[in-house]
Amino acid sequence: MSELFSALRISGSGMAVQRMKLNATAENIANAETTRTQDGGPYRRKEVVVSAENRPVNFSGEFKNARVRLASTHANHRASTRKFRTSELNVSDARARVYASPGSKFKVIYDPSHPDADGDGYVAMPDINLVTEMVNMMVASRAFEANVTAVSATKEMISDAMDI
Numbered sequence: 001m002s003e004l005f006s007a008l009r010i011s012g013s014g015m016a017v018q019r020m021k022l023n024a025t026a027e028n029i030a031n032a033e034t035t036r037t038q039d040g041g042p043y044r045r046k047e048v049v050v051s052a053e054n055r056p057v058n059f060s061g062e063f064k065n066a067r068v069r070l071a072s073t074h075a076n077h078r079a080s081t082r083k084f085r086t087s088e089l090n091v092s093d094a095r096a097r098v099y100a101s102p103g104s105k106f107k108v109i110y111d112p113s114h115p116d117a118d119g120d121g122y123v124a125m126p127d128i129n130l131v132t133e134m135v136n137m138m139v140a141s142r143a144f145e146a147n148v149t150a151v152s153a154t155k156e157m158i159s160d161a162m163d164i
Contacts, residue, residue, distance in 0.1 A: 010093060011150040017096040018144035021048045024098050025137045032128040035116040043126045044100040053093045 024046040034043035105127050112121030 007154045008151060011147045011154065013093040013095070014147040015144055015151070017048070017050055017094045018140045018147065020096050020098055021140035022137060022144070024048050025133050025140065028126075028128050029130065029133050029137075032126060032130060032133075035114070035123055035125060042106050042124045043128075044102070044104050045126060045128050046098055046100050048096050048098050050094060050096045053095045 028045050031043040037043050106124040107127050108122050108124055110121055111117055111123050114123045117123045
């Protein structure tokens with residue numbers, strides 16, 4: 001049963017990461033033409049860095065905890081004498097952080113009537129490609145949906161296990 005709850009935790013961490021990606025992408029799209037921020041300068045594109053947080057799990061211990069004892073119905077039905085080797089298994093939870101890329105470049109356009117234009121009439125704009133941002137949003141949305149499907153399947157397995 002603990003594997004099912006581990007699956008829920010892993011899928012939940014994946015959903016949290018994809019939500020962060022969706023939020024960062026939405027913020028990038030909303031600020032695609034922002035030429036002045038509180039920091040003084042054009043908006044810098046936000047990116048999400050995803051990493052795995054490994055935690056060791058004793059596979060043999062997890063297996064023993066999940067094992068279900070069955071009643072013997074016949075003398076030839078013996079309990080298994082098979083032994084499992086104790087080994088470490090790493091289970092990963094997804095972790096993410098959002099950052100504004102300090103080295104991101106700016107597009108420079110000529111617009112002398114813009115209030116943020118320099119002396120030569122050029123304006124520094126965020127280098128945000130709306131097509132790229134929309135693709136990133138679609139990918140994050142699909143990944144979020146995949147995690148929701150995994151959570152739903154796990155909940156159904158837990159429910160079915162309770163009915164046994």
